[in-house]
Amino acid sequence: MIKYILILMPLIALAKNPAAEDLLKRSDRARGGVAQGVTWNATLTSVEEGETSERKFTVKTKGDNALVELTAPARNKGEKFLFNDTVMWFHKPSLRKPVSVSARQRNSGQAANGDIASIQYARDYSAKILGKEKINGDEAWILELKAKNKSVTYDQIKYWISVKNGLGVKAEFLTLQGAPFKRAQFVYNNQIQSAGKTEPFISEMIIQDATFPDNKSILKYEAPTAATLSDSMFNVNNISR
Amino acid sequence: MNSWKHIFQTAGRNLLRNKRRSLITGLAILSGFVGLTLLAGYVARVERYLMVNSVYINHTGHVVIYKSDAIDKYFSRPQKYLLSPKNIGEAQEVLKLFRDDVEFVAPYLMANGLLQFDTEAFPFQGKAVTIEADKFTRQHPMVKTWTSELRSNETGTPLFQTADISNPLKITRKLFDKLKNSREINLQGLTVDHGFNALDATVVATYSTGLDLTEDTGLMTTLPVFQELMGTDGVTNLGVYLKSDLQARFLASKLNTEFKLRNLPLMAYPFFDERISLFYTGTMNFLYAMAAFFFSLVSMVVILSIANAISMNIIERSKELGTMRAIGFTPAKISLLIAAESFILSVVSIFIGVLLAQLVSWGVNLSNIRFFPPGIAGDMQFVLTPWPSICLLLALPLIALATVTAYIVTRNKIQGEVIGLLADPTT
Numbered sequence: 001m002i003k004y005i006l007i008l009m010p011l012i013a014l015a016k017n018p019a020a021e022d023l024l025k026r027s028d029r030a031r032g033g034v035a036q037g038v039t040w041n042a043t044l045t046s047v048e049e050g051e052t053s054e055r056k057f058t059v060k061t062k063g064d065n066a067l068v069e070l071t072a073p074a075r076n077k078g079e080k081f082l083f084n085d086t087v088m089w090f091h092k093p094s095l096r097k098p099v100s101v102s103a104r105q106r107n108s109g110q111a112a113n114g115d116i117a118s119i120q121y122a123r124d125y126s127a128k129i130l131g132k133e134k135i136n137g138d139e140a141w142i143l144e145l146k147a148k149n150k151s152v153t154y155d156q157i158k159y160w161i162s163v164k165n166g167l168g169v170k171a172e173f174l175t176l177q178g179a180p181f182k183r184a185q186f187v188y189n190n191q192i193q194s195a196g197k198t199e200p201f202i203s204e205m206i207i208q209d210a211t212f213p214d215n216k217s218i219l220k221y222e223a224p225t226a227a228t229l230s231d232s233m234f235n236v237n238n239i240s241r
Numbered sequence: 242m243n244s245w246k247h248i249f250q251t252a253g254r255n256l257l258r259n260k261r262r263s264l265i266t267g268l269a270i271l272s273g274f275v276g277l278t279l280l281a282g283y284v285a286r287v288e289r290y291l292m293v294n295s296v297y298i299n300h301t302g303h304v305v306i307y308k309s310d311a312i313d314k315y316f317s318r319p320q321k322y323l324l325s326p327k328n329i330g331e332a333q334e335v336l337k338l339f340r341d342d343v344e345f346v347a348p349y350l351m352a353n354g355l356l357q358f359d360t361e362a363f364p365f366q367g368k369a370v371t372i373e374a375d376k377f378t379r380q381h382p383m384v385k386t387w388t389s390e391l392r393s394n395e396t397g398t399p400l401f402q403t404a405d406i407s408n409p410l411k412i413t414r415k416l417f418d419k420l421k422n423s424r425e426i427n428l429q430g431l432t433v434d435h436g437f438n439a440l441d442a443t444v445v446a447t448y449s450t451g452l453d454l455t456e457d458t459g460l461m462t463t464l465p466v467f468q469e470l471m472g473t474d475g476v477t478n479l480g481v482y483l484k485s486d487l488q489a490r491f492l493a494s495k496l497n498t499e500f501k502l503r504n505l506p507l508m509a510y511p512f513f514d515e516r517i518s519l520f521y522t523g524t525m526n527f528l529y530a531m532a533a534f535f536f537s538l539v540s541m542v543v544i545l546s547i548a549n550a551i552s553m554n555i556i557e558r559s560k561e562l563g564t565m566r567a568i569g570f571t572p573a574k575i576s577l578l579i580a581a582e583s584f585i586l587s588v589v590s591i592f593i594g595v596l597l598a599q600l601v602s603w604g605v606n607l608s609n610i611r612f613f614p615p616g617i618a619g620d621m622q623f624v625l626t627p628w629p630s631i632c633l634l635l636a637l638p639l640i641a642l643a644t645v646t647a648y649i650v651t652r653n654k655i656q657g658e659v660i661g662l663l664a665d666p667t668t
Contacts (some may be wrong), residue, residue: 046435049318053434075472076436096441099362101425108436 005124014206019129020143031186031202032119034194037062037229040201041071044117046109046217058116060227065234068116078239081107082239083117086124086151089196092237098239103153110182110207114153117221121145121159121168124152130165135170139163167200172210180210194226252581259557262550266583267304267590269546270643271538274594275601277635280535282602282627284528287614291397291525292486292623293387294451297378297520300370300461302480303489304496305517306332309506314515315477317645320433324348327546331462331558332479332507333627335499342492344484347374348476350467354430356460358423363416367460369467377482383537397446400463408442408466416459417447428462432472440470449618456618482510489513491616518617534565540642547646549584554579562655563662576651582641583647591636597652598627 025033032038033064042057057236066083079092081101087127091098121127125145133142139183145157147212161167167188172180189203201224209215232238256263295301307315312324324332329348335341350369355362361588370378378384381397387435394414403409408428412420420426428442434617442462450459483489489511496509515522555562602625610623 048435049317049321053436055436090437090439092439094441095351095427096438099357099358099429099439101429101437101439102362105355105429105437106431106435108434113437151307230568 004068005142018141021122023129023141023143023166024122024125024145024159026166028119028122028185029160030188030195030200032059032066032117033063033122034061034192034226036194037227038192038194038224039199039227039229040190041222042068043220043222044108044111044116044217045220046111048109048215049212052106056224058114060117060229060233061117062229062231062234064120064123065231066119066237067234068117070177080239081113081116082234082236084234084236086149087236088113088132088151089239091218093240095240098236103151110209110215111217112153113220115184115205115207115217121157124148125157130158131175133160135160137160138169140169143201165200174222175221183208183210183213190221190224192224193224248578248581252578252585254584255578256586260555262554263575265588266546267586268403270543270587270590270639271594271597273543274635274639275598276590277536277539278594279625279640280532281631282534282598282625282636283623285628285631286624286626287528288525288630289387289626290451291518291521292512293383295521296482296486296512297384298451298481300347300349300368300374300378300540301512301517303483303486304481304493305510305512306479306481306496307477307508307510308482308536309508310613311477312508312510316349316409319471319473319477323433323473323477324479325475326667328505328507329476329479331503331505335496335503335505335507336481338499339492339495339515342483342485342488344482344488345377345482347371347480347482348464349374349478349480350471350473350475351477352426352430352471353471354468356410356412357427357429358420361420362429363386364458365412365416365457365460365466366455367462369462369464370400371464372401372404373482375399375461375463382405390619393576394449394619397444397605399446400461401447403463404443405542406443408440408469409463410466411440411446411448411461412444413450413456413459417444418442418458419457426431428466428470430470432470433475434472436470436472438470440466442466445668451618453519453616453618475538486512509565524616541641542640543639544646547643548650550582551579551647551650555651557661563659563664566659568661572652572655575655576648579651580644580648586643587643591639593634595627595632598632601625602627 013081019122039060042059044055046053055067055070057070060067062087068081070079075188082089087101089098089102090101099112103112105195107113107116124147126148128144129145130142132139139141140160140162143159143161145159147155154173156178158172158174159168162169168186173182174180184200184205184207187204188200190201191198192201205219207217247389279460296303306320307326315322336346348371348381354365356365400409424444426442426444427439429439431439450456483492493509494513503506510517512518513522562575605623605625611620612623613620
């Protein structure tokens with residue numbers, strides 16, 4: 001009898017604590033990590049030292065790839081960011097060829113290039129569940145994410161995923177020493193139809209400077225639509241076309 | 242008049258009579274003067290090098306005009322703290338009042354970012370200049386005189402000759418090496434509204450900033466390149482080049498008064514303000530402190546040598562001095578006589594010292610001795626510049642010091658009874 005209990009105990013524990021990677025995969029879907037493809041429009045409003053700036057994008061993602069095209073302001077029209085697996089490229093009409101850029105580089109305000117369309121936390125980070133905590137009255141898993149390689153946007157993330165719906169609700173982006181330097185909140189008021197199912201989709205990501213919270217960027221997601229996208233769209237050789 | 246002539250004649254005779262002591266005291270003054278002159282010559286050379294490097298090579302100008310508070314906040318809020326074309330026009334209007342002092346005015350735009358080749362990127366700290374400013378500074382006589390070494394480190398095409406090249410860059414040698422000597426590279430940075438931007442650029446030249454600190458991040462380009470990268474038509478500051486660098490403090494102060502009167506949001510700083518040229522100010526303060534220390538040291542040696550020589554002189558000549566007192570010379574007159582001896586001795590020693598300092602400097606400069614000063618990129622020649630003005634500036638206080646010391650010591654020593662001096666058993 002004791003033998004059976006000993007065998008069953010880890011299984012019981014597993015049933016109680018879901019695998020961290022599964023939690024991440026589920027939460028990634030609601031932030032654009034849809035295998036078939038999804039498109040949306042995004043508006044990034046940044047407030048830095050009291051100055052406000054705004055940028056608009058169209059975002060297309062498929063699996064591990066993402067293509068972000070700037071639509072406003074007018075002088076940035078035609079600028080593109082391509083996430084090709086973990087490599088990120090930037091191109092604009094006046095450049096001879098696409099240039100590789102870092103996902104960590106600041107895009108605008110508090111938002112790094114990687115914040116705009118790097119949605120694959122499950123692919124980029126190894127996760128460990130630290131425990132549970134109540135966020136706005138709802139229970140959330142606390143995950144510790146560590147970068148699998150140096151090309152990802154952050155070295156470490158502390159990530160809260162709702163127990164109820166599996167959506168990422170809050171994140172702290174940490175330095176190598178483990179100190180938070182940015183904080184983010186996620187809101188899911190959008191929905192997408194995928195494989196015949198209606199799923200929640202992110203509508204807002206608010207990124208704040210951990211030391212100066214008035215410096216922040218608000219990324220609004222509009223009109224998310226599941227779409228069948230061609231792989232060639234995400235080929236770096238086609239980015240300039 | 243005759244009395245002074247007589248005093249100096251007697252003093253000269255006394256000096257010749259006590260050759261050995263005169264020689265020893267004279268040598269103390271001479272060696273102290275030569276040491277001080279050479280040290281001051283070295284300090285002067287370093288000051289000129291750093292001044293020219295800061296003002297001309299790194300395109301600062303003698304006076305820098307920023308938007309108020311921009312000096313602290315420009316890099317965090319460039320949009321707010323850039324000088325707009327309107328601000329530039331206002332500043333130039335004020336500068337017209339000082340046209341007699343001003344040689345040239347240049348707008349500058351500063352930016353930080355990344356230089357990328359292939360998949361590797363390296364940070365840069367850059368300054369964009371106009372073609373005219375590049376030509377002006379490169380061909381300036383001060384640059385040719387004081388920083389010819391930095392000019393010889395420059396290779397490639399000068400920015401002012403790159404009108405047909407799109408986005409030309411001049412980068413430091415170390416940065417060029419990091420980029421594997423690639424000429425077609427990519428320039429990345431943030432626009433004034435904090436957005437990402439990138440440009441294709443061509444490395445046309447390599448140069449040295451002259452400073453270790455910026456030797457692997459320095460970049461210079463033309464104004465339109467950074468204006469496109471940052472998405473602005475503004476500039477960071479205006480550099481005002483003066484006909485004489487001695488006018489920098491005066492002009493900065495006058496400009497600030499005028500800006501205030503006209504209620505303009507502008508602020509002028511002289512190049513030696515530590516917020517403008519930290520390295521220049523830090524190094525020069527250290528060198529001035531060191532020079533002041535050595536000057537005090539040499540002054541002490543001179544004072545002690547003269548005091549000692551005069552004490553010995555008085556002890557040896559107490560009978561003579563007693564006789565002089567007995568026949569009616571007052572202590573003040575005797576003190577004047579000894580002071581005159583000291584004056585003649587120091588003038589002669591310093592005259593020889595000037596010749597010796599020039600000779601040593603000539604020999605040192607000819608030897609082309611190289612050294613690595615801290616904070617300076619690469620090596621530089623050990624050059625001594627004992628200008629006549631330096632010699633004069635050091636000679637006058639030393640002569641005064643020697644003369645006054647002799648007078649005071651003598652006055653103190655011959656205050657006693659005349660009989661005591663005449664009966665001194667040591668003579």
